[in-house]
Structure formats: structure tokens, C-alpha cells
Amino acid sequence: QVQLVESGGDLVQPGGSxxxxxxxxxxxxxxxxxxxxxxxxGKEHKEVSCFSSTDGSTYYADSxxxxxxxxxxxxxxxxxxxxxxxxxxxxxxxYCAAGFPTVYALIEEYDYWGQGTQVTVSS
Numbered sequence: 001q002v003q004l005v006e007s008g009g010d011l012v013q014p015g016g017s018x019x020x021x022x023x024x025x026x027x028x029x030x031x032x033x034x035x036x037x038x039x040x041x042g043k044e045h046k047e048v049s050c051f052s053s054t055d056g057s058t059y060y061a062d063s064x065x066x067x068x069x070x071x072x073x074x075x076x077x078x079x080x081x082x083x084x085x086x087x088x089x090x091x092x093x094x095y096c097a098a099g100f101p102t103v104y105a106l107i108e109e110y111d112y113w114g115q116g117t118q119v120t121v122s123s
Contacts, residue, residue: 001025002025002027002112003024003025003026003112004022004023004024004096004097004114005022005025005114005115006020006022006116007021008021008117009093009094009117009119010119011122012086013122013123014086014088014122016086016121017084018083019080019083020094020096020117020119022034022036022079022096022114023077023078024112027098027112029072029074029077029079030074031054032054032100032111033051033053033054033098033099033101034051035050036048036050036068036079036081036094036095036097037049037094037096038090038094038095039092039093039116041092045107047105048061048104048105049061049064049068049070049081049094050069050070051104051105052071052072063089064083064090067086069081069082081096083119086121087121088121088122089121091120091121092119093117094116094119095113095114096113096114097110097112097113097114098110098111098112
């Protein structure tokens with residue numbers, strides 16, 4: 001069964017850190033490009049936070065650059081999103097997605113999606 005399962009979402013205070021995990025089953029995650037998306041409360045669309053291509057290059061949205069890091073552990077078939085110096089505006093449901101997008105921000109070009117994990121940044 002092909003599946004992406006996210007974990008690690010939590011309630012954290014501003015300035016805190018979280019690490020989200022996204023574990024794959026049924027396919028080899030290392031051969032796919034990975035996008036980390038988030039959907040903030042009241043927002044209609046998901047927006048990309050981090051994109052990791054199969055050639056090792058990584059893209060970060062300006063809003064998270066310098067604070068978020070996406071990485072892979074191919075041996076564990078898992079990808080991670082390390083989030084530091086969290087801000088209230090980072091509050092969102094975070095999703096990982098795998099595929100071969102021609103444009104990394106195009107949601108419809110990803111093949112597999114996780115169920116989402118809630119991150120809430122609040123004091």
C-alpha cells in the first residue's frame with residue numbers, strides 16, 4: 001500500500017522548534033521529489049514551504065528561509081522538516097507530498113500526499 005504518514009505536529013511557543021517527519025511505505029521516497037506544503041487557517045490553498053528535488057537541490061519559501069530545513073533519510077524512507085524560531089504565522093496544517101512536478105508549487109503535479117499534521121505556534 002502506497003502511503004505517506006506525517007508526524008511531529010504540536011503546540012509550541014513562539015521561538016520554539018519542531019521536527020516533522022514524513023514516512024513513506026509502498027514506494028522509494030528517495031527517487032521522488034518532495035514538497036512540504038502548509039495550509040494556514042482560513043486560507044483556501046496550500047503553499048509550498050520547502051521543495052527537495054531528486055538532484056539534491058532545495059528551495060525554500062521566503063517566509064521560512066533561514067528557519068526551516070528539509071532533509072531526507074533514504075535508509076529510513078523518511079523525509080523531515082526541521083522548523084526553528086517558529087512564529088505564530090507558521091500555524092498551519094503541514095503536508096508532505098511526493099512526485100515529479102514540473103513546477104514545484106503545482107499541487108496537482110504531486111502523486112502522493114500525507115494526511116497532514118497540525119502545527120500551532122502560540123503563547
